[in-house]
Amino acid sequence: MQTTHTTHVTNSQKPQMQPSFHPVIQRIFDKRDMGPKEITEFLSWDLKAMPSLTSMKDLDISSKRVIEAMDNGEKIAIYGDYDVDGTTSCALLYHFFKMIDVEVGLIQPSRFIEGYGIHPPSVDKAHEDGYKVMITVDCGITNNEAADRAKEIGIDLIITDHHKDARDVMPDAFAIINPNRRDEPENSELRALAGVTVGFALAVQIREDLIARGQDIPSLYPLLQFAAIGTICDLAKLNPTNLKIVRHGLKQIPTTQYHGIKAFFSPEERKRGFVPSEKLSFNIGPLINSKGRLDHPEKALQLLTIEDDKKAFEFYSHLEICNKERKFIQAEVFNSAKEQVLKSLDGKEHVASIVYSADWHEGVIGIVASKLVETFKVPAIVFTNSEQDGIIKASARSAGDLNLFDCLAENSELFLKFGGHKAAAGLSMPKENLSVFKKNMLETISKVPAIQRTVQNYFDxxxxxxxxxxxxxxxxxxxxxxxxxxxxxxxxxxxxxxxxxxxxxxxxxxxxxxxxxxxxxxxxxxxxxxxxxxxxxxxxxxxxxxxxxxxxxxxxxxxxxxxxxxxxxxxxxxxxxxx
Missing domain, CATH: 2.40.50.460 (OB fold (Dihydrolipoamide Acetyltransferase, E2P))
Known part of the structure; x- marks a missing residue:
């Protein structure tokens, strides 16, 4: 990451390495085979030591097109996924464009109507609304049909995503910024970036290009707060790059100027000065996610973009109510799913929890899948009915080191839609394929050694x-x-x-x-x-x-x-x- 213009970290901001550690901390480092060099790198806050975020493909042409749109007064839309990563990505780019006095439109789909990703009807609607440039965040890498439609009607689609490049060919979009696209370096640290940081990279590139032509643009350092939230809540791997990004984001939160972020913290919490990452994963993330799980995610995005404390409190209160409802629904679905699993146990090895009910709420099946993994220590795939007759949807969660995405890909001919990561994925398919899918998946997973596909009891x-x-x-x-x-x-x-x-x-x-x-x-x-x-x-x-x-x-x-x-x-x- 080139930080000449984006941040300035003084020595006083970096925690000083202690000459010796508490014996327990030292034992943790020893267990991880970390010597002095590895410990120093692990504890580092030095943003200048990160790989350049602007090294990703298509950032240059994307920045030039956005700046051209700004110069010509063309309308720009930000289209983001409905989860925490997508919502924080939208908020980050909204605040970035506000910094440079550019108004952008914000679009988020409904989980239950449009579903995950960007689709031709959304592109058509954007065209009707006069948008000439659409920037996706945290989605788009598998949405070839939407890219084709955008090209057909004259919208320049810039895809920013971090999900796996899983189609036979990449979308024919104006630009694709994704550290996991097929032609990015296999060993790049940037492959671990959350979608929100890919969006941040676009902002960094635009800022550098504007500065190069003589404009005075504010520091983007405050935007790392959104990157921290999205990175932790999307379970992005905390490699050295992500550790630094999240540390600097968390550091700013107690004195944040963003009303929506401030709403998640009591005055007492802000006075403490230290924000544990668990506050993000167990409180902020579920609250932001709750709205998108039950209906439309717009209230969460409005909270993160509002510029009024009173309104922020109203939106936050709305999310709290919604999250309580989500917890109630989730408990009912989990108990029902757990009973299905328990009834299926026949004394043989339990390879995976694959369950289905037409009545389960689609918005909580991902969390239920995670809780089934936690309970039974094996991968879980939870199906329920979709909005479309005869079509079922699933959320899948892995266990241990199993690459569940690859296991699912072996059965992709059964699916209508499919995408995700090694540890988590989603799919939809005709209900009639369920029995074949279950048989195939159990066979596929059982071929993997048990130690790799189960949650192992461990301690540090x-x-x-x-x-x-x-x-x-x-x-x-x-x-x-x-x-x-x-x-x-x-x-x-x-x-x-x-x-x-x-x-x-x-x-x-x-x-x-x-x-x-x-x-x-x-x-x-x-x-x-x-x-x-x-x-x-x-x-x-x-x-x-x-x-x-x-x-x-x-x-x-x-x-x-x-x-x-x-x-x-x-x-x-x-x-x-x-x-």
Whole structure:
């Protein structure tokens, strides 16, 4: 990334490398085979050390066409997917064009009407509305028909995307900016970019071209806030490039000037100064996604582009209500899907969870697929009816290191539409193909060694109760952001006693633990939605098991800080306890 004009990072902005780390942190680095050089690179905030974002193909011609449209007063539209990545991409480009005093139109499809991607009817509508240039964000790489239609009616379609280039030929668009297009370098770090950062790269190129002709253009550094949200929530791999992008985006959020981003944080959260990536993945992402899951995503995009605190609060409140409804629907669908899986278990190896119901809400099947993977530790594909009679849609999620996209591609002749990544994909097909699909997929997946296609129980390092202290928590912050490719460290702990537990709302568990070696060393833990989990021991059974001399409890958890009523304490986020 060429940062001469986009950012300026002073030495004071970079966290200084500590000469030594907490023993637990050092053990994490050792487990990852990281020496001093690798540790320095991993902890780096240096944007100048990134590969140039403007090295991607077609950025130059795209920038020239956009600038030509600006000069000639031609209308420009931004067309984005309805998920977090697409929504933050739209918002990022909206704010960029606002910086340079250019008005653009924002278009997002409905999951239930247009479906994923850009299609000829949307191109026709844009033509009717007078747009001469359409820029897709987070979609378009497989939408050849839309590109053909755009060319036919005189719209210059600029595709910015990061999904796999999966058709026989690429779309015949004016330009395609995608680090995963077939002719980009296989070993490029940019292949891990989220769609929002591909959109950011276009903004960087346009800015550089405008500066080259003598214009004074503001820094694009604040836009990295949107890139951080989209990157974390779209589960983009946190390689060195994405780590730097997200770190700089998160750093700005406590003092953000964007009203929509500010709405997600209480004044107390902003005062803390540090934004954990989990706030994005477990709070902001689901809220932004909720609207697009249940009807049209426009309220989320309006929130991220609004310039009024009061209106931002109204849109945020709307998303909160919508998210509560989404959670209720999701719970119903998940319980129904889980029952289907449990009924299908016949004592043989459970290779994949492939389930279908006509009544399930299409907007939550992706989350349900993820929860099925979490529950049964194998890939999951969840089908439901589409808007079109006789056609069913599915969301698929992988497990372990399985490339589920490639497994699905072996059966692509059964599909009407298909796209995605190694870990997640979507498809639609005639309902009559379901039984053949299920048979074929189970055969395909079963050929892969089980260790590659199942979620393996693992932990990063073992830890003693007395090692859990504020210094460890502070140094864990240096490892942020956590996400795909840089998971939050999962600890294994023995040598403790379960002193007591409390059930909260019949499903959550609050744990009170103490060190066996030093009973004054007390630890608090929490497990959400623990009761009723498949294959998990009840707290009462665990409490009783420790009373037997030959049984020792083992806990697996991540670490966090609980902020409550102005107080804070270290909290173990317990995944499971075993005897």
């Amino acid at each position: 390092v073992e830890i003693e109760p007395h090692e859990i202290n504020p210094k460890l928590l502070k140094e864990l912050e240096m490892l942020e952001p956590f996400g795909m490719g840089n998971q939050k460290p999962l600890f294994k702990m023995k040598n403790f006693r379960l002193d007591s537990f409390d059930l909260l709302k019949d499903v959550h568990v609050r744990w009170n633990l103490s060190s066996k070696k030093d009973p004054t060393c007390k630890l608090k833990g929490i497990s959400f939605n623990y009761i009723g989990k498949w294959g998990i021991a009840h707290p009462e059974d665990l409490y009783n098991a420790q009373e037997r001399d030959d049984d020792e409890l083992t806990a697996y958890f991540t670490l966090g800080v609980n902020h409550f009523n102005g107080n804070q304490y270290i909290q173990l986020m317990i995944e499971r306890i075993e005897s």
